[in-house]
Amino acid sequence: MSALGLTGVLGGCGTGGGSSDVTLRLVAADYGTGAANSSEKYWSALVDRYESDHPGVKIDVSVYSWNDVDREVKEMVDAGDPPDMAQIGAYADYAAEGRLYRAGDLLSIPVQADFLSQLSVAGEVNSVQYGMPFAASTRVLFYNKELFDEAGLTPPATWDELAENAEALKERGVTYPYALPLGPEEAQAEAMQWMLSGDGGYTDLGDTYAIDSTENVETFSWLRDELVGKGLTGPVAPGKLDRAKAFEAFAAGDVGMLNGHPSLMETAGKKGVKYGMVPTPGVDGESSSTLGVADWMMAFKEPGHRDQVGDFLDFVYSEKNVLDFSREYNLLPVTGSASRAMAASEQDRDLAPFLDQLPASELYPVGNMSWAAVNAEIKKQIGKAVAPGGSPAGVLGGLQAAATRAESAG
Known part of the structure; x- marks a missing residue:
């Protein structure tokens, strides 16, 4: 934007x-x-x-x-x-x-x-x-075709395949094997994309906040342990990496994979990056839902x-x-x-x-008066959930409590 x-x-x-x-x-x-x-x-x-x-x-x-x-x-x-x-x-x-x-x-x-x-x-x-x-707009997984071809990789359909690809890209010296922008610019988007791919989300079927659901805690625990903890997300801590900077790095050829929306096509194309796009990988296969905005x-x-x-x-x-x-x-x-x-x-x-x-996309709970306040807290806090030694349950539990207070205030 x-x-x-x-x-x-x-x-x-x-x-x-x-x-x-x-x-x-x-x-x-x-x-x-x-x-x-x-x-x-x-x-x-x-x-x-x-x-x-x-x-x-x-x-x-x-x-x-x-x-x-x-x-x-x-x-x-x-x-x-x-x-x-x-x-x-x-x-x-x-x-x-x-x-x-x-x-x-x-x-x-x-x-x-x-x-x-x-x-x-x-x-x-x-x-x-x-x-x-x-x-x-919606989100799909972008990948750098040249980096994938050089490493003999195929696009991932599952989390485990994504982690394996990221490991191979790291071994070849790729700066950001997977770019995980959980910085304050647009952390709520990356976070929700991952929640959905792990069968979770910000709310349950009754549209009640469920930020600290078992599914979400498991998703962020996996990100902490299998991507961030293994050095597969690049030199900038996810909580400090903004979406715009991640897109710039992709356009510079420094990113193997990241979630992106349609504007990234033009940004990458102008820089001559050959890219592919596939549906978001999920915990057991292609994600059944994706983020819509x-x-x-x-x-x-x-x-x-x-x-x-x-x-x-x-x-x-x-x-x-x-x-x-x-x-x-x-x-x-x-x-x-x-x-x-x-x-x-x-x-x-x-x-x-x-x-x-x-x-099949799911949107933010924009019809909730509390969403603006909850969104602001997510941008501030969610990156801490994947930091080395961080507590996904603690961070998501804090966000759930903040969401409950915002709902009550509304």
């Missing part, structure tokens, strides 16, 4: 000439890697097309980096001046406070029904959808433009617009119609491994 701090305003700045004219304000996150592909360009083109057919409606879009966008929206809300729409990382707090329109009050029935089912459910609070998925669109009640917002969002979620955005930023469509179009398109074949994973 972009962290460039780009800020732009698109569309009209006022209400125009007639009393019936409306200006809608949208705050959006920047998915670009620089000025050339900033999300400002995507929204500018989309808004131009919409406004040309809707002369009574102007759309002002402010684009902020992922470092800033959630804070910007919160400051607007706290100041009593929320935007009409926000496209950010989480929605549950605002929904629980009664600030958001229900998706069904905004979108036409065909548009709401087009969302992929697991994303719609993830957008619910108390069985009512408030969060509208905007972008999605979604970002969210929401609409605030306070500005009071429900009909105009709904019409604009119907346009935003048209098949063409969802496909255009997904293709521009190597992300997965959040609608069934766009997903089917991508699956059938030769130009999108590079995204096929991720698209295949999406139906």
Whole structure:
């Protein structure tokens, strides 16, 4: 995700000439890697097309980096001046406070029904959808083909095979046989990917936190003993290694294997790294589930433009617009119609491994008001669980206690 701090305003700045004219304000996150592909360009083109057919409606879009966008929206809300729409990382707090329109009050029935089912459910609070998925991705295991070929290796399907491959890569001097980024940038993603591959997760089937489950403790004990403890995760302690640094190392040819999302294809490809992708290895075979991640669109009640917002969002979620955005930023469509179009398109074949994973993916428990606090604690603490001499049971037990307190506070 972009962290460039780009800020732009698109569309009209006022209400125009007639009393019936409306200006809608949208705050959006920047998915670009620089000025050339900033999300400002995507929204500018989309808004131009919409406004040309809707002369009574102007759309002002402010684009902020992922470092800033959630804070910007919160400051607007706290100041009593929320935007009409926000496209950010989480929605549950605002929904629980009664600030958001229900998706069904905004979108036409065909548009709401087009969302992929697991994303719609993830957008619910108390069985009512408030969060509208905007972008999605999944994770697969990337491996360096040249390093594997030189060592005579085949891609792993199980944890034991992954450890054996990592040992062989270490013997050949590979800096990071397996890169395990449990640093504070995105530790929650790597941690959940491993939990799922060990038949665990952050929550149980009843959506209650189960961070210190037997399965999760066994997963992190294995990581500590079989990867980290044997020096197979490189020179930087996993708790200090951020995902961005791990991706950079992979693109530099210094990593044998790591979990990655679609943006790594472009990063590695630009550096000339020949890579392969396989489903996440599991404890006994290919993992039955993988991590899915979604970002969210929401609409605030306070500005009071429900009909105009709904019409604009119907346009935003048209098949063409969802496909255009997904293709521009190597992300997965959040609608069934766009997903089917991508699956059938030769130009999108590079995204096929991720698209295949999406139906079986599991998302963070974003519908829980407590998730923001729990997520922050995971980023701070989870790396300690795999440190030499560390206690997975103790660390995960502490996180479970923190999650219980956060739930009670909510």
